[in-house]
Amino acid sequence: xxxxxxxxxxxxxxxxxxxxxxxxxxxxxxxxxxxxxxxxxxxxxxxxxxxxxxxxxxxxxxxxxxxxxxxxxxxxxxxxxxxxxxxxxxxxxxxxxxxxxxxxxxxxxxxxxxxxxxxxxxxxxxxxxxxxxxxxxxxxxxxxxxxxxxxxxxxxxxxxxxxxxxxxxxxxxxxxxxxxxxxxxxxxxxxxxxxxxxxx
Ligand code: IMP
Numbered sequence: 309x310x311x312x313x314x315x316x317x318x319x320x321x322x323x324x325x326x327x328x329x330x331x332x333x334x335x336x337x338x339x340x341x342x343x344x345x346x347x348x349x350x351x352x353x354x355x356x357x358x359x360x361x362x363x364x365x366x367x368x369x370x371x372x373x374x375x376x377x378x379x380x381x382x383x384x385x386x387x388x389x390x391x392x393x394x395x396x397x398x399x400x401x402x403x404x405x406x407x408x409x410x411x412x413x414x415x416x417x418x419x420x421x422x423x424x425x426x427x428x429x430x431x432x433x434x435x436x437x438x439x440x441x442x443x444x445x446x447x448x449x450x451x452x453x454x455x456x457x458x459x460x461x462x463x464x465x466x467x468x469x470x471x472x473x474x475x476x477x478x479x480x481x482x483x484x485x486x487x488x489x490x491x492x493x494x495x496x497x498x499x500x501x502x503x504x505x506x507x508x
Contacts, residue, residue, distance in 0.1 A: 309331075309333060309335070309373070309502070309505065309506055310335045310336075310337060310372060310373070311334065311336055311337070311372075311373045311374065312336075312337045312338070312339070312366065312370050312372055312373065312374045312375070313336055313337065313338050313339070313374075313375050313376075314339065314362050314363050314366035314367070314370075314374040314376040315339065315362075315376065315377060316339055317462070319462025320377055320379075320462075320491070321338050321339075322482075323482070323485075323486060323489075323491055324336060324375075324377075324495070326482075326486050327486060327491060327492055327496075328495055328499065328502070330499050330503075331499055331502045331503055331506070332503075332506070333506060334502060334506075337372070339366075348361060348362045348365045348366070349361075350362065350378065350392065350395075353392060354392065354430075355378040355379065355380065355392060355428055355429065355445070356378070356430040356432065356443065357378075358378035358392060358430075359377055359430045359431060359443075360376070360432040360434070360440065360443075362376035362378065363375065363376035363432045363433065363434045363438075364434050364438040367434050367436055367437070367438055368438060370436075372436050373433060373434065373435050373436060373441065374433070374434055375433045376432055376433075377429055377431045378392070378429075378430050379394070379427060379429040379430070379491060380392055380393070380394030380427070380428060381411075381425055381426070381427055381428075381463075381464050381468070382425060382426050382427075382428060383411070383415070383423075383425040383452060384422075384424045384425060385415060385418055385422050385423065386414060386415075390407075394407070394463070394464070395407075395463075397410060397411070398410040404462060404464075407463070407464065408464060408466060408467050411452060411464065411467060412452075412454070412455070412467070415452055420451060423451040423452040423453075424449070424450075424451050425449075425450060425451060425452050425468065426447050426448060426490070427447065427450075427464075427468065427489065427490035428445070428447050428490055429446045429447070429489075429490040429491045429493070429494045430443065430494065431443065431444050431445075431491075431494045431495065431498055433498070433501075441501075441505055442498055442501035442502060442505065443498075444494045444497035444498040444501065445497070446491060446493025446494030446495070446496075446497065447490050447493065448470055448490040448492075448493065449470070449471045450468050450469050450470040450471050450473075451468075452464075452468065453466075453467050453468070453469050453476055456476075456478070457475070457476045457479050458476045458477070458478025458479030458480070458481075459478060460477070460478045460479070460480070460482060461477050461481075465477040465478035465485070466479075470488055477489070
């Protein structure tokens with residue numbers, strides 16, 4: 309089975325081959341092999357809604373099954389923001405650095421106990437016609453640190469300290485992240501669903 313990972317996010321593209329390695333015979337394609345600029349408006353108010361929209365629109369262009377992931381960070385002290393707006397939290401031309409800077413500014417000197425947050429991830433797989441084949445969700449609890457630390461990962465990883473750890477995801481590195489992340493949890497639930505699809 310060939311599935312296109314419908315994302316331009318290089319961080320996500322790096323993580324998926326390992327996360328789905330347990331599905332025998334699964335071949336993952338990336339957007340680099342498609343027209344570069346499939347610009348999907350992520351305007352749904354749920355992660356699942358956006359993931360399904362992205363997967364469906366890209367599948368219509370690519371003519372092959374697509375997997376899309378919508379993910380983001382929910383910060384309790386911000387009432388769950390930035391949530392589905394995580395990628396563009398600091399504006400339309402946001403970068404990981406400007407998003408992290410805005411988050412630190414908004415949280416100010418809140419105590420560690422008040423800096424709780426979680427990453428959420430929804431994955432939806434559709435066939436070439438946009439029919440949903442599988443979906444799965446995952447979350448990773450933690451808190452927001454006081455300064456960016458670490459060089460691995462992407463997005464808010466330099467600020468996110470997972471529950472049970474003292475280092476950020478960007479310090480912990482890909483092996484640990486791929487065991488505990490929101491994307492890892494969602495992918496682990498997706499693996500048996502994809503295996504099921506492969507059966508004759
Ligand atoms: P989208 O799913 O492409 O709409 O964007 C998700 C945004 O949430 C990313 O641009 C990051 O800012 C953030 N995000 C999602 N997953 C992660 C992660 O694993 N680590 C750090 N940031 C993440």
